Amino acid sequence: xxxxxxxxxxxxxxxxxxxxxxxxxxxxxxxxxxxxxxxxxxxxxxxxxxxxxxxxxxxxxxxxxxxxxxxxxxxxxxxxxxxxxxxxxxxxxxxxxxxxxxxxxxxxxxxxxxxxxxxxxxxxxxxxxxxxxxxxxxxxxxxxxxxxxxxxxxxxxxxxxxxxxxxxxxxxxxxxxxxxxxxxxxxxxxxxxxxxxxxxxxxxxxxxxxxxxxxxxxxxxxxxxxxxxxxxxxxxxxxxxxxxxxxxxxxxxxxxxxxxxxxxxxxxxx
Numbered sequence: 001x002x003x004x005x006x007x008x009x010x011x012x013x014x015x016x017x018x019x020x021x022x023x024x025x026x027x028x029x030x031x032x033x034x035x036x037x038x039x040x041x042x043x044x045x046x047x048x049x050x051x052x053x054x055x056x057x058x059x060x061x062x063x064x065x066x067x068x069x070x071x072x073x074x075x076x077x078x079x080x081x082x083x084x085x086x087x088x089x090x091x092x093x094x095x096x097x098x099x100x101x102x103x104x105x106x107x108x109x110x111x112x113x114x115x116x117x118x119x120x121x122x123x124x125x126x127x128x129x130x131x132x133x134x135x136x137x138x139x140x141x142x143x144x145x146x147x148x149x150x151x152x153x154x155x156x157x158x159x160x161x162x163x164x165x166x167x168x169x170x171x172x173x174x175x176x177x178x179x180x181x182x183x184x185x186x187x188x189x190x191x192x193x194x195x196x197x198x199x200x201x202x203x204x205x206x207x208x209x210x211x212x213x214x215x216x217x218x219x220x221x222x223x224x225x226x227x228x229x230x231x232x233x234x235x236x237x238x239x240x241x242x243x244x245x246x247x248x249x250x251x252x253x254x255x256x257x258x259x260x261x262x263x264x265x266x267x268x269x270x
Contacts, residue, residue: 030073030135032063033192034269035148042146043213044154044247050210051247054154057143057218061269064140064148067181068195068202068262069131071109072116074123077131084133087126094130099123099257104237105177117180119200119262125230125254128203132265139205140266142231142249143221148266149197149234150246151190157245158189158196164244169198170237171244177237178260193264197244200262201236208251229253236260 043054083095099122103109132138149158159168166174168187182194189196206223208231229251235244238260
């Protein structure tokens with residue numbers, strides 16, 4: 001098997017060892033924080049071209065996971081007997097972990113229970129989406145993700161405007177791999193979500209379009225109707241300071257598995 005990198009993310013080409021298939025397991029919905037309904041600013045003027053313009057969006061109330069989904073979480077999913085199946089008929093079974101078992105520095109990242117509380121990686125977009133569906137949740141929209149990371153002001157990072165430090169975020173100046181989820185509470189977002197910057201980047205619901213912020217919907221936006229890539233948010237351990245801001249936008253091929261992309265789930269509040 002070979003690997004390639006694009007936009008700071010590594011993807012896996014070719015199949016890896018089949019490790020888990022659907023069996024028995026018990027869902028755990030995990031800790032979530034509530035984001036109130038309201039009008040919030042997303043995007044930024046003067047940043048990367050696809051980050052602007054800054055504009056207001058109105059969102060219904062929703063909940064989002066405090067933590068990135070972990071290896072232990074995802075292992076319950078692929079071991080369950082109630083797999084939701086693929087979203088699109090003919091797609092690969094999302095309830096099988098078929099990515100690399102290694103991370104950047106740990107050969108046994110997936111199989112060694114010492115890494116149970118580390119974020120799951122090497123999962124396709126549809127695997128992330130199916131996991132959230134299994135719990136009665138969904139992937140957050142790009143707008144929801146940014147608001148959960150940013151709050152109601154124009155801060156640059158989840159913790160504010162101070163420059164990144166390794167006690168707030170795991171990025172390129174720190175550890176060259178994922179670390180245990182929630183281990184940097186000083187980097188919490190205004191709503192209490194952890195690891196919104198760095199550690200692993202995160203799949204979100206939307207298709208990626210570089211100009212979407214200039215013409216997209218502003219009332220509960222869900223992104224373009226179609227596209228080839230999905231939006232990836234938050235940056236990872238691989239990224240520099242420009243990629244771990246709350247407004248940085250990136251993309252990934254949803255059919256590929258990346259060694260520094262994971263995810264978290266969201267849920268609408270009735």
